[in-house]
Amino acid sequence: MVGAAGALGLSRVARERPSGAAFGAPVVLVAAVAAGVAVASRSMLIGEDDYRTLVFVLLAGAPMAVVVGLVLARRVLRLEREAARERAERESALEVEQSRRETVRWLSHDLRTPLAGIRALAESLADGAVADPPAAHARIVHEVDRLDVMVDDIAELSRLHGPQPTSRAGRCALDDLVSDAVATVAPLAAAADVDVIAGDLAGVTVEVDPRAVTRAVTNVLRNALQHTPAGGRVIVTTQVRGGQVLVDVSDGCGGIATGDLERVFEPGWRGDESRHDRGMGLGLTIAREVARSHGGDAVATNRGDGTGCTVTLSLPAHRLTRS
Template sequence: MGPETSAVVLSATVTTVVAAGGALGLSRLARDRPSVAAFGAPIVLVAALAAGVAVASRSMLIGEDDYRTLVFVLLAGAPMAVLVGLVLARRVLRLERDAARERADRDRALEVEQSRRETVRWLSHDLRTPLAGIRALAESLEDGAVADPRAAHARIVHEVDRMDAMVDDIAELSRLHGPSPTTRSEPSSLDDLVSDAVATVAPLAVAAGVEVVAVALDGATVVVDPRAVTRAVTNVLRNAVQHTPTGGRVEVSTSTGGGRARVHVTDECGGIPAADLERVFEPGWRRDDARHERGMGLGLTIAREVARAHGGDAVAANRPDGTGCTVSLSLPLGAAG
């Protein structure tokens, strides 16, 4: 084998070894930091070629000056390799972000789909309950077996109202779970929205023997859909009243901080196990798994979705003394807040 052939073989071997080693290192790095691996790929290529040329030059006994010239000429491509690496790294980083966004969208879609399936599963049960009552009362009226027709008629109207509220909740939740729920945002007084919600819940509170008190309202202005937010606060208040025993007290207050306004509703429900605090926002979830006059269990779910549609959120926490819970809605502050 002539010296030229030996030099070629040796150069190819060294180039392959360096390139393979670099590729192995980059492949491991690509698992956690693909953009860095993309940046390093052109540099590894230049380094492999430089090593091959250096070995070939030495084996062919090329003069030291000529050897250095060859290496320097080859390394002159290093800046271009760095530029290519930067372009690749930027592209890979953009692809990573797009992929992460797509994964988040898929996860969100999967979560919504699972929620819808669960809703459909127990929806038929919750709707059949008032339907069964209406049917029984109607048949009794037809047979003349009802001692007080007026009371039966009032009960039928009550059950129809229940069904109407259920269907309304389902429609609202479906809208909020849509790909891009629309909100008609405008500067609004949070105090006014809270006062409207308290007024709406007042008859229920009186019937339940629960006192609802608005305290520490700080006059914040929020940029929201007034109707949607009033409904969200009403849902939280209604849930608090329903889970507070007779003679108990529900407090609603507001606060600001971090560019957000918050509505806090505190009840005397006796507290919720820490593992279940997040579950209170799941559609249809109840601690006792009972579905009765309280409806379909969508109130807090809708409240959180309304807050999130405005860029906020809803959280639940136990009171420090363990006597109840506080549900807080966060909303974007307006210019006057």
């Protein structure tokens, strides 16, 4: 009866805590043996002094049962953790695969747009149906440049999503990286009639991959320029706060719905229908992945005055020194 009751209890415990059942199994076994000895002694009318056999069984078996139970429990607990980790990895891999399929779907759609334009212009040039061939040539070059940027973005995102992205970290002045990014987008800013202003700079030296961080800041600046109307301005600042160095890029987009602030970092997401004129929507995704590869992050918030939003790239304090 003791063994049966113990087995029933262990079966119930094993459903939620297999390690607890593994620990209890040897204990139940010893208890069942002790109960058997006690029943046998009583049935054979053995004197009370002979109950020393029962005490001996308990003293000899109980410690060993506890030891064996602990060993089994540790082993089962380790197996539980391994199984949970494998299950989490499978679920993560499934999510990544689903995301990858969706990404491939919209990437193929976006890549077809400039390809279709190039083909149409090339066929028109071959047929002599273009009134302004130099303009058509310029348009083809523009579309090829768009394709080049798209393919480069895809390659960069694939690298960052790899198991061990290659990194060339080194000590460099963060303000210099920001200045390089501002210089890169200067022609775009001039064409869009948007001022890019470098505000307060913290003057810090960080240990980062300069190429990757410059690209991340450049992507954020380009995104800000694309969503700031003509005559507006984009402000970039750096600061040290809460043990982190921050790069803040504020635009004049008019603000983003609170529920969409996190979605701006999703590959290909756009809040309007003009996505094809603004690239593939990988800029902020790459910027966040670069920040995270350095131990930081990227977040988007609305400005307090309601005129736009701010994208903040952060780097951890242990990579920061004063210049």
